Amino acid sequence: MFVLIFLTLLSCLLLLLTLAPLSHCRYWWVRVWEFPRVQLLAIALILAFAATYYEFDSTLWVTCLQVTTLGCAAYQLFWIYPYTALSRKQVADAQSDWTGTTLKILVSNVLTPNRQADKLVALVEQEKPDVLVAVETDQWWEDQLKPLEQDYPWVIRCPQDNLYGMHVYSRVEVRDAKIQFLVDEAIPSAHLLLVTADGLEVSLHCLHPMPPSPTESDESTDRDAELVMVGKSVEQRDIPVIVTGDMNDVAWSRSTRLFLKVSGLMDPRRGRGMFSTFHASYPFLRWPLDHVFHSKAFVLKDLRRLPSIGSDHYPFYVELLYHPQQGAQQQKLSRTQDDEKLAKEVLNQVGGHEHRVHRPGE
Numbered sequence: 001m002f003v004l005i006f007l008t009l010l011s012c013l014l015l016l017l018t019l020a021p022l023s024h025c026r027y028w029w030v031r032v033w034e035f036p037r038v039q040l041l042a043i044a045l046i047l048a049f050a051a052t053y054y055e056f057d058s059t060l061w062v063t064c065l066q067v068t069t070l071g072c073a074a075y076q077l078f079w080i081y082p083y084t085a086l087s088r089k090q091v092a093d094a095q096s097d098w099t100g101t102t103l104k105i106l107v108s109n110v111l112t113p114n115r116q117a118d119k120l121v122a123l124v125e126q127e128k129p130d131v132l133v134a135v136e137t138d139q140w141w142e143d144q145l146k147p148l149e150q151d152y153p154w155v156i157r158c159p160q161d162n163l164y165g166m167h168v169y170s171r172v173e174v175r176d177a178k179i180q181f182l183v184d185e186a187i188p189s190a191h192l193l194l195v196t197a198d199g200l201e202v203s204l205h206c207l208h209p210m211p212p213s214p215t216e217s218d219e220s221t222d223r224d225a226e227l228v229m230v231g232k233s234v235e236q237r238d239i240p241v242i243v244t245g246d247m248n249d250v251a252w253s254r255s256t257r258l259f260l261k262v263s264g265l266m267d268p269r270r271g272r273g274m275f276s277t278f279h280a281s282y283p284f285l286r287w288p289l290d291h292v293f294h295s296k297a298f299v300l301k302d303l304r305r306l307p308s309i310g311s312d313h314y315p316f317y318v319e320l321l322y323h324p325q326q327g328a329q330q331q332k333l334s335r336t337q338d339d340e341k342l343a344k345e346v347l348n349q350v351g352g353h354e355h356r357v358h359r360p361g362e
Helices: 002-022 028-034 037-053 059-083 117-127 139-144 146-150 221-234 254-263 337-350
Strands: 102-109 131-135 154-158 166-170 173-180 189-195 201-207 241-246 290-294 298-305 316-322
Touching (some): 002 028, 002 037, 037 059, 102 117, 102 241, 117 139, 117 146, 131 201, 131 241, 139 146, 154 173, 154 189, 166 201, 221 241, 221 254, 221 337, 254 290, 290 316
Antiparallel strands (some): 131 166, 173 189, 189 201, 298 316
16 A cells, blocks of 8 residues: 555656646746656656556556556657657758758857866867857856867857856858847857858857756746747748757757747757757756757758767757758748747747847848
């Protein structure tokens, strides 16, 4: 009876944590349960097995436990399934005979107290990305990354001591670059125009919004608003768009899904895997927080989680091929009136508007 009561309590807790994100509440202790869906799925399956394994007297009670835990498992699987190799790929794989301009993006949350900058420098020299986006960079990190400027002459600098610094290094020509503080005066974002050697112009937006957590923000409002602002600002752009950075939001959350809908951008993770980048030190507590989203005009050449550089995040690497003919066949997420209404509500909560976002090249 003790075991049965214990399993019942755990199952009730699991059900509560599963249902909590369904609410529109933005407090961190609600929104945070969107993150560990894989872990909650595993716990649900373990509890369902335990309810079946033990020979309890009450068949009805056991049946209720099985229905509850398997129902929770199915719900969690619904959200993470698009980010498994079993799902259909949203972004097409580039074929060897397809030609066009390629862009290699490496995004890395370096962790400000981390003092292993040599690992990131070595990784950049090995992978040779066209653009490096480094976040949580302070003046020490700027000094340590200075050797990269020999190969990356275009640099956007915003060193900060509050864990929200940002640096962008590019070997591709940069024009019309601007650092903005869209929602919070202490949290920067970078917006710039990349111009490749063959004249392709790409609007690049680098973000690192504040996460909902007990040590950062009590609510997810600022993070969600920044994502919606940028998403709506790039929706109607006539040139290709890339949005990247540590979004402090998992790929399968409602807010990231809303961002993809209002922006019309693509997520190369969908149909390929989770490529979880955080937390690098705790395998069981790991989820995808670092992202590269892009316009339909791109297809995918390479997608990898790179080796640790001593940070709590793994670096994330994406290589894209500009191939608008093939990209036009890709399906973006459909948007409804409810999505538009929700996006408007999110912006109204912070008094934000998409017109505040710098649109490089215009």
